Amino acid sequence: MNLIRHFILLLFSTLCGAAATVATVEKWGVFELELTGPAEGNPFTEVRFGAVFTDGASTVSVPGFYDGNGVYKVRFSPGSTGEWRYETKSNRWELTGKLGKFTATPPGPANHGPVQVYNTFHFAHADGTPFKQVGTTIYNWTDTPEELQEETLRTLAGAPFNKVRMLLTPQPTPYQNRFAPPRWPFVGTPPRAWDFTRFNPDYFSHYEKRVAELLALGIQADVILFNPYGKFGFETMDAAGDERYVRYVIARLGAYRNVWWSLANEYDFLRTKTDADWDRLGTLVQHCDPHQRLRSIHNGALIFDHSKPWITHVSMQNGSAVEESGRAEMYRGVWRKPVVYDEVKYEGVTEYRWGNLTGRQMVHRFWCGTVAGTYVGHGDYFATVNDDTFTSFGGKLTGQSAPRLAFLRRILEESPSLGIDPIDKWQDANTGGVPGLYYLSYFGQATPTEWSLKLFKNAVAEGQRYQAEIIDTWDMTVTPVEGEFVTKKFDNYHYVDAAGRTVKLPGKPGMAVRVRRIGTDGKPAANVLPGD
C-alpha cells in the first residue's frame, strides 16, 4: 500500500510558494490524503468529506471516510500517469477547499492495473494483461486468530489461486460459535447489539491490510458486502444503514486495485431483502464507486437477473452446471457477460452434499468450465482447522485438487489472450479456443482410446498446420504428438487431417487435447499469427 502522508508538507509548500517534494504514487496505486477534523458528535453520519481529483483530462469525485480519532481520509487510485491535482469538499470548514497535487508514476513490473471485463466473456488487467480466473473461497479468514491469518497468506503464496472470495462482515462458524471474532465492524456489544451508525475503523483497517497483502501476492479480493448468516444481526440494518455501510466500504476499500464487489453471498437466503433492494444496492455501488471495480451478486437457489446494468459479470452458484461443459456454456449466451462459477460445491468430506466433492470431481468441474469459456471457483471443506475448514477459515489446503488447478492455471496462462470461447456452440460442448489458432478439447468422464483432428470450419482453410498435445488433467502431463497435422476439408462443417492420422489416447477419464496452429517460425502460435 502506497500510504502518503505528505499533506502537511504539501500544504506548507503551497502556502509559502516554495518548491517542495511532490508526493508520488504508482499509476493504479493508492494515493491517500489524510486530514484532521471534528471528532465530536457522530462524524460517521454528520460529516461529509471527499475530494475531486483531476489530471486535466479527467475529473473524478472520490468519497472520503472517517477513520476515528478526528482523522479523515480519502483514497484515490489514479488511472493515468502524470500530475494530479485535488480539492477537498466537506460540510466542515476544516476539511473543505484544501488543494494539493501528486504525481502518478509509471506502474512497476507487478502492477498491471485493475481487472476489467475483456472481450465480452473474459477478464484482463487495465494494461491488457489477461486475467484467467482460478478462484478459491475463504469466507472468514480475516476473523481468525492472527497466526492462522498469516498461515493462510503463506498457503496462498504457494497456491494456484488468483482470486479469493471473502466476506466483509463475520459469519457464525463452528469456531466462531465458541470464540468471538477478534474485531467487529460496528461499535456495540457482541453478538447482536450494534450501533450501525458507528463503524469500527480498526476492523476495516485490518481488513484493508489483508486486502493489500493479497494484492502483493497478485490475488484479487472478491469482497462480499452482505451475507445471510444472521447470528450477528448485520442483516437487520435498514435501507439507510445499508447505504451508509456500502458508502463507507467503497470509500475505504475501493482504491485498492485488486478489489471486486460481490453484493452478497447467497442473496436469496437473506430474507430481509428483496430483489428490488439488491437492485438498489447494486446501483448504489455502481454510482458511488469512482474506481468502478467489478460488481456481481452471488445466488443460493434462486438465480439473480444478471442482465441488470450494474452487474459486470455473473457470479454463479450452480455446481451441476459445471458437471458437464454443455451446461456450463449456457449462462454465457443468456447474459453475454463473463460467467464465474464461484461456488460449484467444495472438495471435502462432510454430511452435506455441497461439501463432499472428490478432488477429481473438483478438477473435472474446472475443466468443464474452462472449455465452455467460463471460470470456476474452488473450495476446500475438510474440517482441519479448529473444527473448521480452509474455505471458511483458511490455514492449510487439504484436498487433492489444488496442484491440478495449478497445472490448469499454467495451461490457461499459455492460452490466447482473447480467452477461450466455445468453438462450435451447441454442437461440440467439449471444445473451446480461438478459431484457426487454438483448440482445447476436454473429454470429461469419457474414456476415448483414440483421437483425430476435426476442426470446425470457422477461420480454418485447407493446408493449415497444427500441433497437438495430449493433456492428462489429473496426472498433470502434457505429451506432444509427434509431427504436425495439415488441414483438409471434410464436409460443410469440418476440416480434418490430410494424412488421416489418429492419435492413441490412454482410455482413462480426465484427458484433454490441445491443438495449436503452427506459426511461420515452426512453433505453436501464442496469439495472433504473423502474416496471417
Next chain:
Amino acid sequence: MNLIRHFILLLFSTLCGAAATVATVEKWGVFELELTGPAEGNPFTEVRFGAVFTDGASTVSVPGFYDGNGVYKVRFSPGSTGEWRYETKSNRWELTGKLGKFTATPPGPANHGPVQVYNTFHFAHADGTPFKQVGTTIYNWTDTPEELQEETLRTLAGAPFNKVRMLLTPQPTPYQNRFAPPRWPFVGTPPRAWDFTRFNPDYFSHYEKRVAELLALGIQADVILFNPYGKFGFETMDAAGDERYVRYVIARLGAYRNVWWSLANEYDFLRTKTDADWDRLGTLVQHCDPHQRLRSIHNGALIFDHSKPWITHVSMQNGSAVEESGRAEMYRGVWRKPVVYDEVKYEGVTEYRWGNLTGRQMVHRFWCGTVAGTYVGHGDYFATVNDDTFTSFGGKLTGQSAPRLAFLRRILEESPSLGIDPIDKWQDANTGGVPGLYYLSYFGQATPTEWSLKLFKNAVAEGQRYQAEIIDTWDMTVTPVEGEFVTKKFDNYHYVDAAGRTVKLPGKPGMAVRVRRIGTDGKPAANVLPGD
C-alpha cells in the same frame, strides 16, 4: 368462428325501441362487429376505428381494422358471460358513436379459454384446464396449394400436436422459389415491390380461416410476426410500417383465443432490426393487444433478454439444451418463466445438421425437456412435399417420432395439473414431478438394469405409499410394478422403500419410471390427495 352480423338489426331495434334478438357469442368466442365506412383514399392509414366494450365490471378498448371494399370490423373475445355493451370510436362520422350490445353465453364443452401462464413455469387455459405443450412447426403451410393445406389439417387432426408455429408472412422455400405463393399480405408486385401502407384483406382472412380451423382442432397457433428470410422484402419496412403491420395483425387475429404472438423467428438473423427494435415492437404488442395473448421471441444463435416484461414465456432455439435434462432445466431459473424449446433441430435426413435428427433423438429431446419442467417443439424435415418438408410446407408426417410424442402427450395429460417441476434441482437432473405426489424419472441414453425407489425429502414422510410403473418411451408401453412401495427415511436427503425392493429394468435406452402416490382409495393420486 362466431361471426356476428346482427349489427343492422341491433341498430334498428335500438332506434325503434322495440324488443329484438340480441346477438350471442360464447365466452372466449369471437364477437365481430361490421360497419360500412369510407373506401376512398387509403383507409388503412387515414381511418382510425375501434370500439370500447364493457360488461359493467371491466372496460376494454379494442382496435378495429379495415377489411377492404368500405368494410370496417372490430373483433372482441369476451372474458366473462353476460351482457356486453359497446360504443364505436373513429375519426369518421359514419363509424363513430355506434352503440350496441351482445350476450356472452357460457363456453361450450371444447372451449376452455385462451392459454395463459400458470404456476410460473407452466400453462393452463383460462378455465383452469392444464395445457401441456407438445408443439410442432409448419412455417409456410398457409401459403401452399389449397389441397395441401387441407391435407395438413387432416394430418394435424390425427397428430399429437397442440401448438403449431407458423409464419404470418411468406418465406422463400424450394417450392416458393418455383411457384409464387397464392396470396400476398400487401398490395404490390411480387416478389419485392410492395405498398406497405396497403394490406391485402384476402391474405389475412385466409390466414384467419386457418387459425380458426386450428382452434376447432384444439391447436394453438403460435403466429410469427416477423422473419429474417428476406427474399420478399418484408424485412425492409421502416418503424412506422412495422407498427402499422403489428397493429393491423393484432386487430384482425387477436380475438381468436388460440393465437400466441411470436415476435420473430430467429430474430438475430434479421439484420435490419436491433434488440432495441424488438423491445419496442414487443412492448407495442403488449400495449395494443386488448386480449393479452401470450408473447415470445425466438432466437437464432443469440439469446434474447427474456427478462423483458413483455415476454410471457421463453421461446428457445437450442437443440443442445434438450440433449440432456440437466441442461434443459437451466433456462427456467434464469427467467422464472415457462420455457418452450421451440426449435431443437428437426427429425429428418438432410445435409444440414439442424435437420437430421433421428426419431429416437427427437423423442429423447422431448423427454429430457419434460422431466426438466420445460416444453419442446417438433419438426419433420424429410423432403417429401414438392421438394419441401412438413416443417416448411405441411402435408404428411414422415418421421418416427410423432406416435411416440402422442404417447408422451398421454403421459403428460395424466400428470398433475400443477405441472412437472424438477424435484431436486441441480442434484437429480433425471426426475421431475410434484413432491410427495408424482415423480417422473427419465434415464435417457443410460441403460440401467434395475431401479429402486429413492425420493427427495420434500413433502415425503415415513410410511407414504407409492405405486411405480416402467415406461418405455420408444416402444410406448407402461408396465405397472406389482405391489406398492412404502417410504422409509434413508439419510438427510432421501427416503427409500422400507422393504428395500428393487425393480428390474430392461437395460436399454429411453426408459422412464413413473412413481405416483397411492390415495386413500388405493389408487394413484391424480392431483391433490384427499385428506393429505
